[in-house]
Amino acid sequence: MMLCSKTVPNSLSVCRFRETCLQLLSLCNSQSLKEGTCVHSPMIKAGLQHDLYLSNNLLSLYAKCFGVGPARHLFDEMPQKDVVSWTTLLSVHTRNKHHFEALELFDIMLGSGQYPNEFTLSSALRSCSALGQFDFGTQIHASAVKLGLEQNPVLGTTLVDLYTKCDCTVELYKLLAFVKDGDVVSWTTMISSLVETDKWTDALQLYFKMIEVGVYPNEFTFVKLLGMSSFLGLGMSCGKVLHAQLIRFGVEMNLVLKTAIVDMYTKCRQMEHAIKVSNQTPELDVCLWTTIIFGFVQNLQVREAVNALVDMKLSGILPNNFTYASLLNASSSILSLELGEQFHSQAIVVGLENDTYVGNALVDMYMKCSHNTTDGVKAFRGIASPNVISWTSLIAGFAEHGLEEESFQLFTEMQTAGVQPNSFTLSTVLGACSKMKSIIQTMKLHGHIIKTKADIDIAVGNALVDAYAGGGMAHEAWSVIGMMNHRDLVTYTSLAARLNQRGDHEMALKVITHMCNDEIKMDEFSLASLLSAATNLATMETGKQLHCHSVKSGFERCNSVSNSLVHLYSKCGSMGNAYKAFKNITEPDTVSWNGLISGLASNGHISDALSAFDDMRLAGVKPDSFTFLSLISACSQGSLMNLGLDYFYSMEETYHITPKLDHYVCLVDLLGRGGRLEEAMGVVETMPFRPDYVIYKTLLNACNLHGNVPLGEDMARRCLELDPSDPAVYLLLASLYDNAGLSDFSDKTRKLMRERGLKRSPRQCWMEIRSKIYLFDAREKIGKDEINEKLEYLITEIENRGYPYQENEDKLYHSEQLALAFGILSVPTMAPIRINKNSLICTHCHSFIMLVTQYVDREIIVRDRKRVHFIKGGQCSCRSHS
Known part of the structure; x- marks a missing residue:
C-alpha cells in the first residue's frame, strides 16, 4: 500500500492516479485502515490537494482513524471546503463528545455561507441533546424547517432525541410528523429516546403506531421495549405481549435479544420463564449468565444463584465484576458473612477486589453482615476510585x-x-x-x-x-411538604407515624385531609398508622370512617389494618365491634390475639380475656412478652392473685420468655393490690434489674390502698431520690397520711410540694362529637356559661336526692365533670357519652359520675390511662376505683 514519490504520475496520468487514490481511500474508509493516509503526500506532490472530492475522503479517513485533532488540522489546510467537509468535521467532534466545539463549528459554517444538510443538522442536534441546549436545538429545528428538511427521517429521530432529553413534552402527533415515511431505524431511535427519558407510555404508543403504519420492529426495537416493560405498572403482562409479538414477527433470537427477554422475566419474578428462554438457544455469554444470577438474587433464591455460578464456570465462561457484585448482594440479603467472604476470596483471585462495582458490593455486604465496621472500611479503602455509591x-x-x-x-x-x-x-x-x-x-x-x-x-x-x-x-x-413539587404516599405515611410516636395524634389525623387534597390513596400501612392515631385519641367516629375506607379499598383483610381496628374499638370501649374485627382476620397472629386479650382486660372482661388466651394457645399461636403483660395486668384488676403468679412464673418455665422490668412492675402491682406488700418488696429487692421510679411508685400506690405508712414512706423517699420533681409522689404520700389519720403530715407534704414549685400535671379530657374533638381543662367555678350551669344543676340534684356528695377539696371543676356536662348537653340521648382522659380518673370524679347516673339514664364510658370504665345506673365496670 506504499506509494513511492519517484512514481508520481505526470500530467497525462493524473486522472488515473486520482482514481487509484480514490479506490484506496474508499477501501481504507470502509475498514478504518489508517494506512490509507499514505496517499496524502503523493496527492500534494501531484497537485491534487485542490480536488475537493478526494480531500473530503481523506478528511473522513483522518476523522475515523486519528480523531478530532488531526482531522481539524487537515480541514484547516484544505483550500476549498463544502458542506461535506464541514459535516465530516462536525460529526467527528460530536462522536468524540467535543460538543461545545461542535456547536462553535456549526456557527462558523453558517457564517461562511455554507448551507447545512440533514447530516450536518443531525450532528449539531446531537450535541445540543448532550449539552441540554434546548434553545439552540430549537433554532436548528427552525433552520431545518426553512431548508425544507423537517420531514427528513434522520432529522426526525435526532429532534425527538433532543426534545425528550431536554424534558420537553412533545405530543405524540408531533413525533409522528418527524417519522413520515421513516424506516425501522428511525422509529426505533425515537422509541429508544423516549425509553431513555422514562417516557414509557409514549414509547409504547409509538410502538403500536409503528406497527399500524406497516413498519415492523426488529430485535433492537424489542430490546428497548422489553427493558422498560417492568416500569409500566403492567408487570409481566406487558412483557409477555412483547415476547409473543417478537415471535409472531419472526424476529431472530440473537444473544442480545435473549438476554433482554430473560432480564424482563427476572424483574417480573418469573425465574421459571427466564430459565426456559435462556435454554431456547445454545448461545450463552457472561451478560446472560449474570442476568440469570441477578434474577435469582432479586427473588431471594440464593442457593439457585450459587448453583448458576457453578454452571457458568463449568460452561467455560468466567464471571465478571457485575457477576460478583450480584453474588455479594445475595450474601447481604441473607446476612451471610461466611458466604460473602467466599465470594470476596474469589474476586481477589481473579483480580477484581479493587473494582468499583465489586468494592461497593463488598462495603454493603460487610456493613450489613458484620458486627463491626472494620471490614467495611477496609473494603472501602481498597476501592481504586470510590464513587458516590x-x-x-x-x-x-x-x-x-x-x-x-x-x-x-x-x-x-x-x-x-x-x-x-x-x-x-x-x-x-x-x-x-x-x-x-x-x-x-x-x-x-x-x-x-x-x-x-x-x-x-x-x-x-x-x-x-x-x-x-x-x-x-x-x-x-x-x-417542607408545602414546598415539595410532588408528594406521595411515603410523604404522608412517615409523617403520620412520626406524629403518632410523639403523641401528636390529632395532628396525625389531619394528614387525611392533605392526602385527599393531593389525591393520594391510602395503603395498608398509612391506614394502620392513621387508625393508631384514632385509637390513641379514642375518636370513634373518625375510626369508623377509616374502617369503612379499609373495607371499600380491600385492606380490611390485611393483618396490620385488622389489628389496628381491634385496638381502636377496644380503646373506644366497643368490644362488640372489636371482636367482630378480630373474627374477620383470616389468620390471627400474636399481635391480633394480644390486641383482643388486652382489649378485653382493659374493658373489665377479665374472664373473657383469660379465656381468649386459652383459645390463642389452642390455635397454635405462641404468646410473647406483651401477652403476659396483659394477662398479669388482667389478674391484678380481677384480684386473681394466684393465677397471675402462675402466669408470671410460667413465662420462663413453659414459654422460655425472660421477664422484663415491665413484667416485674405488673407482678409488684398484683401482689400489692392483694395486700402482700412485704412479698412485693421482696420482688423489688431480688429482681435481676435495678429498681426504677415506676416500680417504687407502683408499690407506693399499693401502700396507699392498704394503709402501710412505714413502707409507703420508704417508697416515697426512693421515688424522690430518682425524680424529686414528680408531684404525683407528694400527692400519693399525702393521701396515705390522710387515710391513716395523720393530717399534720399530709399538710406538711402538700406544703413542701408547693414550696418546691411543683404542680400537678395538667389533667385533660377530650370528646369527639360529629368528627370534631373538644378539649376540657380543670378550671375554677366561675362564669355563667351553659356547661357551668349544667354542672351546678347536677350537683344540686345530687344534694336534693340525699346522695352523699362531698365537694372536692381544690374547689375546681375537674375536666371529667366539665366533659360530662358537655356530653349530656350535646350527645343524643340514646348514644353513650364517651370521655377520654390523659391520666387516671380521680376518686372524686369517679364517684361524681356514678352518682349522676343514678338519676340520669345515660351510659358514660370513660377511658383513662389504664382502663375503660362503663358507668350506668350508679355502677362501674371496674367494681371499685383503685
Missing part, C-alpha cells in the same frame, strides 16, 4: 450500626474528596438525623439541599420531612 454504602453502614456522628463525618469527608452526594446519600444522612433527633444537623443538611436544588427529588423531600417530624419540629415538616 461507595461513599453512600459506607455512610449507611455506619448509621445502621448506630454510629450516626461518624456517618456525618464521613459525609463531610465525601464532599471534601470532591464526590457530590446523590438523593440516596442525602436520604441516608437525613435518616441518621432522624434517629438522633438532631435538629441542628437536619437544618444544616436542609441548607445544603436547597443550595444544590436536591429538594426537587421526592426521596430527599420525604427524608427531610421524616427528620423534622422525628425531631419534634412538625411545623417545619409541614413547611
Whole structure:
C-alpha cells in the first residue's frame, strides 16, 4: 500500500492516479485502515490537494482513524471546503463528545455561507441533546424547517432525541410528523429516546403506531421495549405481549435479544420463564449468565444463584465484576458473612477486589453482615476510585450500626474528596438525623439541599420531612411538604407515624385531609398508622370512617389494618365491634390475639380475656412478652392473685420468655393490690434489674390502698431520690397520711410540694362529637356559661336526692365533670357519652359520675390511662376505683 514519490504520475496520468487514490481511500474508509493516509503526500506532490472530492475522503479517513485533532488540522489546510467537509468535521467532534466545539463549528459554517444538510443538522442536534441546549436545538429545528428538511427521517429521530432529553413534552402527533415515511431505524431511535427519558407510555404508543403504519420492529426495537416493560405498572403482562409479538414477527433470537427477554422475566419474578428462554438457544455469554444470577438474587433464591455460578464456570465462561457484585448482594440479603467472604476470596483471585462495582458490593455486604465496621472500611479503602455509591454504602453502614456522628463525618469527608452526594446519600444522612433527633444537623443538611436544588427529588423531600417530624419540629415538616413539587404516599405515611410516636395524634389525623387534597390513596400501612392515631385519641367516629375506607379499598383483610381496628374499638370501649374485627382476620397472629386479650382486660372482661388466651394457645399461636403483660395486668384488676403468679412464673418455665422490668412492675402491682406488700418488696429487692421510679411508685400506690405508712414512706423517699420533681409522689404520700389519720403530715407534704414549685400535671379530657374533638381543662367555678350551669344543676340534684356528695377539696371543676356536662348537653340521648382522659380518673370524679347516673339514664364510658370504665345506673365496670 506504499506509494513511492519517484512514481508520481505526470500530467497525462493524473486522472488515473486520482482514481487509484480514490479506490484506496474508499477501501481504507470502509475498514478504518489508517494506512490509507499514505496517499496524502503523493496527492500534494501531484497537485491534487485542490480536488475537493478526494480531500473530503481523506478528511473522513483522518476523522475515523486519528480523531478530532488531526482531522481539524487537515480541514484547516484544505483550500476549498463544502458542506461535506464541514459535516465530516462536525460529526467527528460530536462522536468524540467535543460538543461545545461542535456547536462553535456549526456557527462558523453558517457564517461562511455554507448551507447545512440533514447530516450536518443531525450532528449539531446531537450535541445540543448532550449539552441540554434546548434553545439552540430549537433554532436548528427552525433552520431545518426553512431548508425544507423537517420531514427528513434522520432529522426526525435526532429532534425527538433532543426534545425528550431536554424534558420537553412533545405530543405524540408531533413525533409522528418527524417519522413520515421513516424506516425501522428511525422509529426505533425515537422509541429508544423516549425509553431513555422514562417516557414509557409514549414509547409504547409509538410502538403500536409503528406497527399500524406497516413498519415492523426488529430485535433492537424489542430490546428497548422489553427493558422498560417492568416500569409500566403492567408487570409481566406487558412483557409477555412483547415476547409473543417478537415471535409472531419472526424476529431472530440473537444473544442480545435473549438476554433482554430473560432480564424482563427476572424483574417480573418469573425465574421459571427466564430459565426456559435462556435454554431456547445454545448461545450463552457472561451478560446472560449474570442476568440469570441477578434474577435469582432479586427473588431471594440464593442457593439457585450459587448453583448458576457453578454452571457458568463449568460452561467455560468466567464471571465478571457485575457477576460478583450480584453474588455479594445475595450474601447481604441473607446476612451471610461466611458466604460473602467466599465470594470476596474469589474476586481477589481473579483480580477484581479493587473494582468499583465489586468494592461497593463488598462495603454493603460487610456493613450489613458484620458486627463491626472494620471490614467495611477496609473494603472501602481498597476501592481504586470510590464513587458516590461507595461513599453512600459506607455512610449507611455506619448509621445502621448506630454510629450516626461518624456517618456525618464521613459525609463531610465525601464532599471534601470532591464526590457530590446523590438523593440516596442525602436520604441516608437525613435518616441518621432522624434517629438522633438532631435538629441542628437536619437544618444544616436542609441548607445544603436547597443550595444544590436536591429538594426537587421526592426521596430527599420525604427524608427531610421524616427528620423534622422525628425531631419534634412538625411545623417545619409541614413547611417542607408545602414546598415539595410532588408528594406521595411515603410523604404522608412517615409523617403520620412520626406524629403518632410523639403523641401528636390529632395532628396525625389531619394528614387525611392533605392526602385527599393531593389525591393520594391510602395503603395498608398509612391506614394502620392513621387508625393508631384514632385509637390513641379514642375518636370513634373518625375510626369508623377509616374502617369503612379499609373495607371499600380491600385492606380490611390485611393483618396490620385488622389489628389496628381491634385496638381502636377496644380503646373506644366497643368490644362488640372489636371482636367482630378480630373474627374477620383470616389468620390471627400474636399481635391480633394480644390486641383482643388486652382489649378485653382493659374493658373489665377479665374472664373473657383469660379465656381468649386459652383459645390463642389452642390455635397454635405462641404468646410473647406483651401477652403476659396483659394477662398479669388482667389478674391484678380481677384480684386473681394466684393465677397471675402462675402466669408470671410460667413465662420462663413453659414459654422460655425472660421477664422484663415491665413484667416485674405488673407482678409488684398484683401482689400489692392483694395486700402482700412485704412479698412485693421482696420482688423489688431480688429482681435481676435495678429498681426504677415506676416500680417504687407502683408499690407506693399499693401502700396507699392498704394503709402501710412505714413502707409507703420508704417508697416515697426512693421515688424522690430518682425524680424529686414528680408531684404525683407528694400527692400519693399525702393521701396515705390522710387515710391513716395523720393530717399534720399530709399538710406538711402538700406544703413542701408547693414550696418546691411543683404542680400537678395538667389533667385533660377530650370528646369527639360529629368528627370534631373538644378539649376540657380543670378550671375554677366561675362564669355563667351553659356547661357551668349544667354542672351546678347536677350537683344540686345530687344534694336534693340525699346522695352523699362531698365537694372536692381544690374547689375546681375537674375536666371529667366539665366533659360530662358537655356530653349530656350535646350527645343524643340514646348514644353513650364517651370521655377520654390523659391520666387516671380521680376518686372524686369517679364517684361524681356514678352518682349522676343514678338519676340520669345515660351510659358514660370513660377511658383513662389504664382502663375503660362503663358507668350506668350508679355502677362501674371496674367494681371499685383503685
